[in-house]
Structure formats: structure tokens, C-alpha cells
Amino acid sequence: MRSILDSLTIHNLGIAAALFGGFVLFLFIGSRVVPGKTLEGVPMPDGTRQKYRMNGLYLYLLTVAILGAAQYFKWFSLSIVVRYYWPLFVVANVFAFTLTGILYVKGRRAGAPLHGHVIVDSFMGTEVNPTWLGVDLKMFAYRPSLIGLGVINWSFAAVQYEALGALTTRMWLYQVFYFLYLTNYFQFEYGMIYTWDIIAEKFGWMLVWGDYVLVPFFYSIPAWYLVANFAPLPLWAAPALAALWLVGFVIFRGTNEQKHQYKANPKTKIWGKPAEAIGGKLLVSGFWGIGRKLNYTGELCMYYAWTIPCGLHSIVPFLLPLWLTFFFPHRAWRDEQRCKAKYGELWTAYCARARFRMIPFIY
Numbered sequence: 001m002r003s004i005l006d007s008l009t010i011h012n013l014g015i016a017a018a019l020f021g022g023f024v025l026f027l028f029i030g031s032r033v034v035p036g037k038t039l040e041g042v043p044m045p046d047g048t049r050q051k052y053r054m055n056g057l058y059l060y061l062l063t064v065a066i067l068g069a070a071q072y073f074k075w076f077s078l079s080i081v082v083r084y085y086w087p088l089f090v091v092a093n094v095f096a097f098t099l100t101g102i103l104y105v106k107g108r109r110a111g112a113p114l115h116g117h118v119i120v121d122s123f124m125g126t127e128v129n130p131t132w133l134g135v136d137l138k139m140f141a142y143r144p145s146l147i148g149l150g151v152i153n154w155s156f157a158a159v160q161y162e163a164l165g166a167l168t169t170r171m172w173l174y175q176v177f178y179f180l181y182l183t184n185y186f187q188f189e190y191g192m193i194y195t196w197d198i199i200a201e202k203f204g205w206m207l208v209w210g211d212y213v214l215v216p217f218f219y220s221i222p223a224w225y226l227v228a229n230f231a232p233l234p235l236w237a238a239p240a241l242a243a244l245w246l247v248g249f250v251i252f253r254g255t256n257e258q259k260h261q262y263k264a265n266p267k268t269k270i271w272g273k274p275a276e277a278i279g280g281k282l283l284v285s286g287f288w289g290i291g292r293k294l295n296y297t298g299e300l301c302m303y304y305a306w307t308i309p310c311g312l313h314s315i316v317p318f319l320l321p322l323w324l325t326f327f328f329p330h331r332a333w334r335d336e337q338r339c340k341a342k343y344g345e346l347w348t349a350y351c352a353r354a355r356f357r358m359i360p361f362i363y
């Protein structure tokens with residue numbers, strides 16, 4: 001605790017503000033100028049459709065290329081992010097709270113429907129699609145969030161490399177699994193348009209803080225634990241973890257992509273056959289006929305695959321997968337209540353076909 005407080009000097013906070021501000025500004029300008037396909041969101045209650053420029057993958061790869069070159073040619077070391085970790089954490093919090101305030105004032109001025117209490121409206125948000133200089137701020141926030149998570153991960157790798165002259169197998173597994181996961185997210189960034197958060201949630205503190213603080217700083221905790229974990233892995237562990245990750249990835253990406261393709265084109269083919277849907281609305285082909293929430297199961301497998309290399313000495317790196325293990329069944333239950341209310345008898349018929357939620361024959 002003492003060392004954390006000692007690191008929060010004006011000098012360090014100034015450097016952290018420059019790093020954080022430069023990073024967010026780079027991504028914001030990039031979101032405006034880097035080419036990408038423009039897609040329209042689902043119609044809003046007033047009939048308008050938000051426009052999104054899908055250039056996240058280029059921005060992600062551009063960031064990887066710039067930081068990779070900087071590291072390789074020794075322009076600067078990525079380990080700077082870990083050295084200024086706590087000042088960056090403080091700056092990210094200040095940014096998140098300031099942005100929440102700005103969004104609240106912006107929503108009020110725009111005449112957005114309010115709950116009426118400043119705390120509730122700041123927490124939940126006032127506008128669904130706050131936009132600045134043509135950029136949808138909610139969709140944009142996923143970029144500093146997930147690219148930021150990647151940067152913090154790579155920074156921990158840089159720290160280990162500078163200390164050892166190499167990366168441990170544990171660190172390699174973590175980095176490769178996470179890198180592929182993040183790359184894949186940006187490759188399928190367009191799928192975000194049909195998610196609940198983008199369609200319906202207002203952009204308030206809950207999402208702002210989640211994107212700018214929780215995801216980059218909390219999700220990267222396993223990397224912290226891996227920096228000083230030099231214990232060799234048993235021979236079977238790397239292939240077993242790679243298999244767990246791959247199974248999770250195939251299920252996660254497969255389920256999300258099948259639903260996305262079906263929503264975009266109900267006549268699409270799934271596993272070589274025309275998509276079958278109950279009442280023309282609820283997909284029962286592919287993964288969606290095996291389980292109702294296999295996308296959550298797949299994601300969980302990936303989280304465990306990149307956390308297990310930390311070893312079992314501490315529970316801290318496992319806090320996130322453990323939390324998701326409880327959060328996903330609860331979210332699945334909440335979503336099913338929503339679907340039951342929306343689809344009525346069709347939902348009951350769907351549950352009779354796809355009897356299990358996350359683990360066939362068990363749950």
C-alpha cells in the first residue's frame with residue numbers, strides 16, 4: 001500500500017496523464033480517419049439508425065505494429081505501462097468520472113428522458129447513443145478498453161522479457177491465448193451492433209467505468225501473477241490448456257456467429273443445412289439446438305485456459321473467471337426471463353428442444 005501511495009507523485013501522475021490521454025486521443029482520431037465499412041445500427045424508437053465505422057481491427061493492428069516496432073527498435077519499452085501502473089489507474093478513474101459528468105450534462109442539454117435523480121442518471125446514463133464529432137462514444141469505448149487490456153498484458157510480458165531475456169511457457173500461453181481472443185473480437189466487431197449493451201443500454205458510469213477501468217486493469221491481473229512465476233509446467237499442461245482454449249473459442253465464436261448470421265439473413269445455412277427456427281424467430285440449428293447459452297460456456301473455457309498458467313498459489317488471478325462462473329448463469333437466467341416475456345409460447349417450445357443452458361445433460 002505504501003509503495004502504491006509513494007508512486008502517486010505529481011510527476012508520475014503527469015506522465016500517466018500524458019500516456020493515457022495520448023492513447024485515447026490516438027484511438028479517437030484513428031476512429032475518425034482510419035477507413036472502415038460504415039454500418040447502420042438497429043432502428044431506435046424514434047426511427048433513426050446510428051452509424052458505426054467498423055475500423056477497430058485496423059486500429060488494433062496499427063497499435064500492435066507501432067508498439068511492436070517501438071519495442072523491437074528500442075524507441076521505448078512497453079514496460080513503462082507497468083512502471084506507471086498505479087498513476088495510470090488513478091488517471092483512468094479521474095477520466096471515467098469526468099466523462100460520466102460530461103455525459104450527464106450532455107444528456108440533460110439534449111433533453112434525454114431522465115430518471116430524475118442525478119446519481120441514478122449518472123450511474124445508468126442519459127443517452128443510448130451519445131455522439132461526439134461523428135463518433136459513437138459507447139461503441140468507441142470498447143477500443144481503449146480492449147486495446148488497453150492488450151497493452152497492459154504486453155507490458156507485463158515486456159517486464160518479464162527485460163528481467164529474464166525470454167518469456168516463460170506460462171507467459172507465452174497467456175499472451176497467445178489473449179492476443180488471439182482480442183484479435184478475433186475486432187475481426188467480428190460488427191457483431192456488437194446486435195448486442196444488448198449497444199442497442200438498449202444508456203452510456204453512464206456503469207459502462208464508462210467498466211470500459212475504461214475495470215476491463216483493462218482488472219482483466220489483466222493474471223499477467224501480473226505470471227511475471228514472477230518461473231515454475232516449469234508439466235509436459236501435458238500446454239497441450240491440455242491449448243485444447244481447452246480451442247474448444248472454448250470454437251464454441252464461443254461459433255454460437256455468436258451463428259446467431260449473428262441468422263439475424264442478418266434468416267435463410268443462412270448452419271453446418272451445411274438451412275437454418276431452422278421455432279416460429280421463424282428462435283434458432284434451433286447448430287449450437288443453439290444443443291444449448292441455450294453455449295456462448296457463455298465457450299467464453300468461460302477461454303478465461304480458465306489463460307488463468308490456469310498462474311498456478312494455484314493465489315486466488316486473486318482466478319477472481320475474474322470465478323466471478324464469471326457465477327455471473328453467467330445469473331445473466332442467462334435474467335436473459336431467459338426477458339425472452340420468456342418477449343416470445344411467450346415460442347420460448348417454451350424452444351426450451352423443450354434445447355433443454356440445457358450451458359452444459360448439455362448437466363445444466
Ligand code: NDP
Binds near residue numbers: 281284
Ligand atoms: P446473447 O448473445 O446470448 O444474446 C441474448 C439474446 O439473443 C436474447 O435476449 C435474444 O434476444 C437472443 N436469442 C436468445 N436465444 C436465441 C435463439 N435461440 N435464436 C435467436 N435469438 C436468440 O447474450 P449476451 O448479449 O449476454 O452476450 C453476448 C456475448 O458477450 C456472449 O458471447 C458473452 O459470452 C459475452 N459477454 C462477455 C462478458 C465478459 O465480461 N467477458 C460479459 C457479458 C457478455 P432477441 O430479443 O434479439 O431475440
